[in-house]
Structure formats: structure tokens, C-alpha cells
Amino acid sequence: MISFHPPVRTLMGPGPSDVNPRILEAMSRPTIGHLDPEFIRLMDEIKELLQYAFKTRNALTLPVSAPGSAGMEAAFVNLLQRGDKVIVCQNGAFGGRMKENVERCGGVAVMVMDEWGSAIDLDKVEDALKANSDARVLAFVHAETSTGVRNDARALATLARKHDCMTIMDAVTSLGGIEVDADGWGVDVIYSGSQKCLSCVPGLSPITFSARAMDAIRNRSTRVQSWFLDMNLIMDYWGGSSKRSYHHTAPINALYALHEALMILQEESLERAWERHALHHQALVTGLEAMGLSMRVAPTHRLPQLNAVNVPEGVDEAGVRATLLQLYGLEIGAGLGSLAGKVWRIGLMGFGCNQKNVLFCLSALEDTLLSVGAPVTVGRSLSAARGYYTQQSV
Amino acid sequence: MISFHPPVRTLMGPGPSDVNPRILEAMSRPTIGHLDPEFIRLMDEIKELLQYAFKTRNALTLPVSAPGSAGMEAAFVNLLQRGDKVIVCQNGAFGGRMKENVERCGGVAVMVMDEWGSAIDLDKVEDALKANSDARVLAFVHAETSTGVRNDARALATLARKHDCMTIMDAVTSLGGIEVDADGWGVDVIYSGSQKCLSCVPGLSPITFSARAMDAIRNRSTRVQSWFLDMNLIMDYWGGSSKRSYHHTAPINALYALHEALMILQEESLERAWERHALHHQALVTGLEAMGLSMRVAPTHRLPQLNAVNVPEGVDEAGVRATLLQLYGLEIGAGLGSLAGKVWRIGLMGFGCNQKNVLFCLSALEDTLLSVGAPVTVGRSLSAARGYYTQQSV
Numbered sequence: 001m002i003s004f005h006p007p008v009r010t011l012m013g014p015g016p017s018d019v020n021p022r023i024l025e026a027m028s029r030p031t032i033g034h035l036d037p038e039f040i041r042l043m044d045e046i047k048e049l050l051q052y053a054f055k056t057r058n059a060l061t062l063p064v065s066a067p068g069s070a071g072m073e074a075a076f077v078n079l080l081q082r083g084d085k086v087i088v089c090q091n092g093a094f095g096g097r098m099k100e101n102v103e104r105c106g107g108v109a110v111m112v113m114d115e116w117g118s119a120i121d122l123d124k125v126e127d128a129l130k131a132n133s134d135a136r137v138l139a140f141v142h143a144e145t146s147t148g149v150r151n152d153a154r155a156l157a158t159l160a161r162k163h164d165c166m167t168i169m170d171a172v173t174s175l176g177g178i179e180v181d182a183d184g185w186g187v188d189v190i191y192s193g194s195q196k197c198l199s200c201v202p203g204l205s206p207i208t209f210s211a212r213a214m215d216a217i218r219n220r221s222t223r224v225q226s227w228f229l230d231m232n233l234i235m236d237y238w239g240g241s242s243k244r245s246y247h248h249t250a251p252i253n254a255l256y257a258l259h260e261a262l263m264i265l266q267e268e269s270l271e272r273a274w275e276r277h278a279l280h281h282q283a284l285v286t287g288l289e290a291m292g293l294s295m296r297v298a299p300t301h302r303l304p305q306l307n308a309v310n311v312p313e314g315v316d317e318a319g320v321r322a323t324l325l326q327l328y329g330l331e332i333g334a335g336l337g338s339l340a341g342k343v344w345r346i347g348l349m350g351f352g353c354n355q356k357n358v359l360f361c362l363s364a365l366e367d368t369l370l371s372v373g374a375p376v377t378v379g380r381s382l383s384a385a386r387g388y389y390t391q392q393s394v
Numbered sequence: 395m396i397s398f399h400p401p402v403r404t405l406m407g408p409g410p411s412d413v414n415p416r417i418l419e420a421m422s423r424p425t426i427g428h429l430d431p432e433f434i435r436l437m438d439e440i441k442e443l444l445q446y447a448f449k450t451r452n453a454l455t456l457p458v459s460a461p462g463s464a465g466m467e468a469a470f471v472n473l474l475q476r477g478d479k480v481i482v483c484q485n486g487a488f489g490g491r492m493k494e495n496v497e498r499c500g501g502v503a504v505m506v507m508d509e510w511g512s513a514i515d516l517d518k519v520e521d522a523l524k525a526n527s528d529a530r531v532l533a534f535v536h537a538e539t540s541t542g543v544r545n546d547a548r549a550l551a552t553l554a555r556k557h558d559c560m561t562i563m564d565a566v567t568s569l570g571g572i573e574v575d576a577d578g579w580g581v582d583v584i585y586s587g588s589q590k591c592l593s594c595v596p597g598l599s600p601i602t603f604s605a606r607a608m609d610a611i612r613n614r615s616t617r618v619q620s621w622f623l624d625m626n627l628i629m630d631y632w633g634g635s636s637k638r639s640y641h642h643t644a645p646i647n648a649l650y651a652l653h654e655a656l657m658i659l660q661e662e663s664l665e666r667a668w669e670r671h672a673l674h675h676q677a678l679v680t681g682l683e684a685m686g687l688s689m690r691v692a693p694t695h696r697l698p699q700l701n702a703v704n705v706p707e708g709v710d711e712a713g714v715r716a717t718l719l720q721l722y723g724l725e726i727g728a729g730l731g732s733l734a735g736k737v738w739r740i741g742l743m744g745f746g747c748n749q750k751n752v753l754f755c756l757s758a759l760e761d762t763l764l765s766v767g768a769p770v771t772v773g774r775s776l777s778a779a780r781g782y783y784t785q786q787s788v
Binding site for chain 1: 395398401402403405409418419421422423431432436459463498589597620642644645646647648657719725730
């Protein structure tokens with residue numbers, strides 16, 4: 001057996017996204033202990049940087065030591081007790097995973113269903129809130145990675161507050177790519193992932209809890225069903241007190257990486273990062289449409305960082321992805337669930353959201369579609385994207 | 395804010411241990427996708443290497459995407475259903491954590507208690523098995539990191555089989571340092587950690603399930619309470635079929651690191667790794683005793699990789715550790731629970747288990763103890779350790 005040397009890829013799927021070399025280098029620095037005073041200082045800085053990224057002053061803001069799906073589970077197991085009713089909005093794969101989490105906590109999920117590719121219908125949510133005045137939590141996905149839809153987080157949080165419900169929001173794909181305003185919107189729990197628009201390595205899940213959520217967790221009448229994710233215990237390690245008590249061994253090197261990734265975000269500033277995502281998204285869409293392709297999601301609800309493109313009639317979508325990977329080293333994503341076989345998902349996330357990647361993806365896709373005889377307009381795509389950049393004075 | 399550059403440390407505490415630079419370098423290679431065919435090949439190799447490390451042919455052998463405490467939780471949430479009775483042996487901190495896990499799964503824990511620093515009493519375990527013929531599982535810690543005690547895993551597994559109980563074994567600190575023989579001993583679930591004798595970065599928990607455990611998991615009448623740790627779902631991603639279905643985003647770069655760490659173990663061979671741990675442990679003990687210090691645990695039950703040393707009367711144990719850290723960059727561990735303030739824990743794990751570290755630790759400790767006026771024998775320790783090495787023809 002020999003050491004693993006990964007092939008050279010450009011990651012433009014639903015995540016992980018290409019990791020900034022600065023982050024890989026930071027991660028490879030020597031490991032130190034999880035109770036080392038210098039490591040405690042690093043934890044404090046990570047917390048401050050996460051507060052910036054989430055736009056919050058929440059004291060309980062930290063990275064869960066596991067991937068985004070553990071972050072989702074941390075939100076539900078801490079907030080819910082058996083029998084609690086949760087209104088779950090589902091318009092894609094990750095709303096479905098929320099339902100799984102509610103039920104495995106012994107909660108009752110009231111589903112508000114919308115089509116994959118459409119946004120959550122606010123009227124339906126309000127109806128559900130009215131019909132279920134005993135619901136404790138409203139849960140929704142901000143950026144549906146499975147479809148490329150942006151849901152109206154601010155409006156959903158406002159509705160929940162009006163009906164005296166707490167909120168759990170999935171920001172795995174939104175954080176760093178579009179605005180997330182924890183305090184401004186008044187969301188109670190938001191979790192994210194390291195490997196999307198933060199362009200860090202996969203394996204961590206930043207999370208933040210409002211004061212109201214913290215109170216609810218502190219005043220539970222039953223224990224959190226997960227020891228590993230119990231915030232009552234994790235607070236003592238990540239909390240503000242000078243005495244940190246050991247809970248579990250933190251993933252030290254991954255946290256070096258997250259610190260570097262969050263520093264890069266702060267150096268650019270949130271606002272400029274959002275603008276950059278919007279710019280390159282628009283250039284990509286311009287190029288794709290000039291090629292004769294169409295987008296799955298209506299313009300008003302499109303995520304810039306996750307672009308669902310309709311697969312042209314008769315084209316073998318998996319074959320196209322395989323060719324892109326083999327010939328160009330380019331990874332794009334397949335459709336999931338009801339969109340399987342129907343769309344490709346092109347990510348423009350964090351470090352990977354740049355002009356070079358947009359132009360590379362357009363040319364590789366055009367060439368590959370031509371090679372399988374797909375009905376594409378030839379030679380228009382790159383100039384259209386370039387034209388868009390010129391128009392925006394980039 | 396500036397990039398985090400860790401101070402130079404020698405990690406001789408209870409873990410993380412010093413990471414081999416080969417592993418840090420492997421980890422810093424570019425991230426690829428978790429469904430990339432090359433990554434799937436890496437997963438297959440990791441599985442094979444873990445089977446070697448655990449001495450097993452178990453098909454369900456994989457790293458949980460989170461630290462050892464999540465591995466512990468994975469063992470309990472998958473095997474237990476509400477109301478199940480578990481006999482838990484506790485002779486240190488981690489047996490107590492097992493009790494927490496049983497109860498949070500809705501199980502009933504029957505505790506068999508032994509003193510911190512002593513081994514699990516087999517007679518007491520057999521009595522508990524006889525008195526609780528309805529117990530489904532016997533759970534114990536192989537290498538108690540909190541005390542430095544090695545429990546007799548083979549005998550405990552034999553007892554459990556005799557009484558028709560399944561077994562869950564914590565091998566967080568044992569794997570790679572002393573023998574772990576999953577198939578030979580017939581243990582049903584064994585979990586470990588990446589950051590102890592494998593000398594990998596913290597954040598992963600290798601785990602293995604016997605065919606009997608897999609059957610039990612497949613035939614549960616209720617769902618596993620954790621979605622993130624549900625092996626029924628994880629099997630479809632890590633399993634042997636050619637079609638891998640997405641469960642969660644694997645911590646790609648941490649898995650590069652684990653692959654390298656396991657390759658290093660295989661290159662040395664398990665047997666030589668165990669011999670090396672035994673050798674340097676004995677040299678360390680020889681040196682410590684020549685200094686006038688004493689070990690907490692009886693020779694028959696000592697772990698080579700975790701050495702609990704009694705703090706001499708009147709010495710400020712935390713002050714000594716702080717001096718070692720500040721002056722020598724040397725990290726050793728404090729006592730936990732009933733041993734807090736009474737012992738230091740000196741780790742000799744994996745890459746950090748070597749002659750240089752033994753001699754460095756002895757000299758730094760002797761100097762520091764002298765500086766606080768502790769009653770140590772001066773100038774004997776290093777020559778005694780060197781003498782031991784010579785005697786062993788190293």
C-alpha cells in the first residue's frame with residue numbers, strides 16, 4: 001500500500017469546495033493539547049470570528065467537532081424534549097433530514113411541504129403555525145443544497161416570533177455566501193458546515209444559540225439524549241470562564257484550519273464575499289443560458305453558490321459528470337431525490353467562487369455536451385460570461 | 395488577528411500525542427469530493443488497514459467522523475434499545491461516561507465498581523452477570539486513560555460470551571499500543587481514537603462491529619436515536635457495495651491523515667509497535683523510580699502508553715506541569731476524578747513513544763522537581779534509564 005496522493009480536481013459540486021492553500025497549510029502545523037493555554041486562546045479567537053460570520057453576539061457560538069449533519073443533530077437534541085412539536089419546512093433533501101431528527105428525538109414533526117426547486121411558501125407556514133399553536137419550534141433550511149433554492153429566512157423567523165415559536169435554521173450552504181443575520185433576524189439556533197462557502201476542510205459544524213435557546217437548554221427537565229452533543233457540558237469547555245473543563249478531545253488541527261478560513265472571510269469582509277458570490281453566479285448563469293441551458297430555480301429564489309442546471313432532454317447526466325471528472329478533473333454535482341437525473345448542481349463557493357472557475361466550467365461543459373451530441377449553442381458561452389464581467393467593470 | 399502558529403510542544407500527556415510529520419503532510423494534500431472514485435478507493439484501503447489494526451475480518455469496520463466520545467456513543471446508540479440492561483464496569487472516568495451513554499439511550503446500567511487505579515475485578519463481573527441474566531451487553535474500558543490501568547479484555551469478553559452477553563469495549567488508548575484482538579477475543583463492538591497510539595490528529599474514532607452486532611443493528615425494532623451515528627445508514631456509504639450512497643460529508647483530509655497513520659503502523663507491524671511501547675515504558679519507570687518517584691498502578695496492570703505517577707507529598711502538581719510546559723514545552727497530564735491532584739499522567743503513545751522522549755521527560759521532571767524543593771534523588775534517573783536500554787541491547 002502507498003501513501004494517498006489525491007488527483008488534481010476543481011471542486012464545483014455541492015461541497016466540499018476547493019480549499020484555500022492557506023487553510024491547508026495552517027492545518028498541517030504541529031498538534032498541541034486541547035487544554036494548552038495557547039489552544040484556549042485560539043478557541044476564543046474562533047468564537048469571535050464565528051460571531052462575526054453569523055452576525056451575532058450569542059455567547060454560545062462554537063464549532064461542533066463533527067460535520068454539518070452533527071450540527072443539525074446538535075440543534076434538535078438540545079432544543080427538543082420528548083413530545084415537543086416542531087413545524088418543519090421541507091422543499092428539498094435537508095428538510096427531510098430535519099424530520100428524521102425531530103422524530104429520533106421523540107418529537108412530533110408537522111411538515112409543510114413545497115416542491116423541490118421552489119421556495120418555502122410563507123402562507124402555508126403561517127397556516128401551520130396558526131393550526132399548531134402548541135408548536136415549540138419552526139425549523140427550515142436557509143440554502144437548500146439539494147436544489148439551489150434560497151428560502152426567506154428573515155420572513156420565516158419573523159413569522160415564528162409572531163407565533164411564539166423558537167427557530168432552528170440550517171445555514172450549511174449559506175454562511176459566507178449570502179447574508180446570515182442571526183441577531184437581526186432573531187433566529188434561535190443556526191448551524192453551518194466548514195466545507196461550503198467557508199472553503200475549509202469538511203468535518204466541523206459552526207453553531208450558534210440565542211440567549212433564549214441557551215435558557216431552554218439549561219432548563220430542560222430531561223437530559224439531552226446525546227452526551228457528545230450536550231451543550232450543557234460543551235459550554236464548560238467552550239464557555240467564557242477561565243477554567244475550561246475537559247469534555248471531549250477537540251479536533252485540534254481542523255480548528256487551526258477553521259480559524260484560518262474565518263480570518264480569510266473577515267479580511268475580505270462579509271459584504272464583499274456576498275457580492276463576489278452574486279457576481280460570479282450571474283456570470284455563470286449568463287454563460288449557461290448563452291449555451292442554451294436553463295436554470296431550475298426561478299431568479300428570485302436562486303442561490304448564487306449552488307446552481308441547479310436542467311439536464312437537456314436525452315443527455316446521460318452521469319456520463320457528462322464522469323467525462324468532466326476524467327478529462328477536466330472537474331467535479332460538479334448530481335441531482336438528489338426528485339431532481340435525480342434532472343439537474344446538475346454547480347457550486348460556486350468561497351475560494352472556488354472566481355472568474356477562472358466560471359470560465360473553466362463553461363468551456364469544459366460546452367465541450368463535453370458537444371461531444372455527446374447535446375443540442376447546445378456553440379461558441380457563445382464564454383464571450384457572454386466575459387461580456388457580463390466587462391459590464392460589471394471587473 | 396493573525397494566523398495561529400502553535401508553540402513547539404512535546405506531547406506526553408494522555409493524548410493527543412505528537413503527530414508524525416508524515417501524517418501532517420498527508421493531511422495537507424488538496425481536498426477532493428467524498429464521492430470521488432479515488433476517495434472511495436481510499437476508504438476501502440482505510441477499512442483494510444483498520445481491520446489489520448483491530449485484528450478482525452469484521453465487514454463493518456470504519457472511522458466514525460468525530461472524536462472517540464462519538465465513537466463511544468455510536469457503540470451504545472446502535473446496539474441498545476430502550477429498556478436494555480447493560481453491565482458497565484467502572485474503574486475510572488471513561489467507565490462513568492459509558493454509564494451516561496447507557497442512560498441517555500434509555501437503557502439500564504448495572505454498575506460494577508472498582509477503585510480508580512485498580513483493575514476490574516473479574517469475580518465481581520461474573521457475579522453481576524449471574525445476578526442479571528437479562529443483561530444484553532457487558533461494557534468495559536480496555537485501557538483506562540484516566541488511571542493507566544489495563545483491564546483484562548480477553549477474560550472479560552470470555553465471561554460475557556459464557557453468559558450470552560454482547561460486549562462493547564473502549565480501545566481509545568489501547569489500539570496500537572497494546573494488543574487488541576477483536577476476532578480472537580470475540581468482542582462485539584470496539585471503538586478507538588485517532589489521537590492516542592495511532593499518533594494521528596484528533597477527530598476520528600475507528601470502530602468495528604462483529605457480525606452478531608451487525609445483525610442486532612439490522613434487526614432493531616426501533617430507529618437508532620442518532621441519525622448522524624446510525625450504522626444502518628452509514629453502512630450504505632462505507633459498505634462494500636459499488637454504489638455508495640451519500641450519508642454525510644466525510645472529513646476528507648482527516649481521513650488522508652488516518653490512512654497515513656495506519657500505514658505507518660502496518661509498516662512497523664503491530665507486534666513491534668507493542669514491543670516498542672513496552673520497552674520505553676519500562677525505561678521510563680526505571681528512571682522515575684531511580685528518582686524516588688512511585689507508580690500508581692500495580693506492575694501487572696500497568697499500561698505502557700499511560701503512566702500514572704504519584705505526586706510527592708507537598709508538591710504543587712499543577713505548578714510542576716505549568717513549569718514543564720513553559721520552560722520545556724513539555725505537556726504531561728493531570729489526574730482526573732478521584733486521582734485529581736494525586737498523580738501525573740505521562741503518555742508514551744505511538745510516534746511519541748521513543749528513547750529521546752523518555753530521557754527528555756526524566757531530565758525535565760527531575761530539574762523541575764528540584765527547583766520546587768521536592769525530595770528527589772538527584773542524578774540517578776537518566777543513567778538508570780540508559781542502563782535499562784543497554785540491558786535490553788537497544
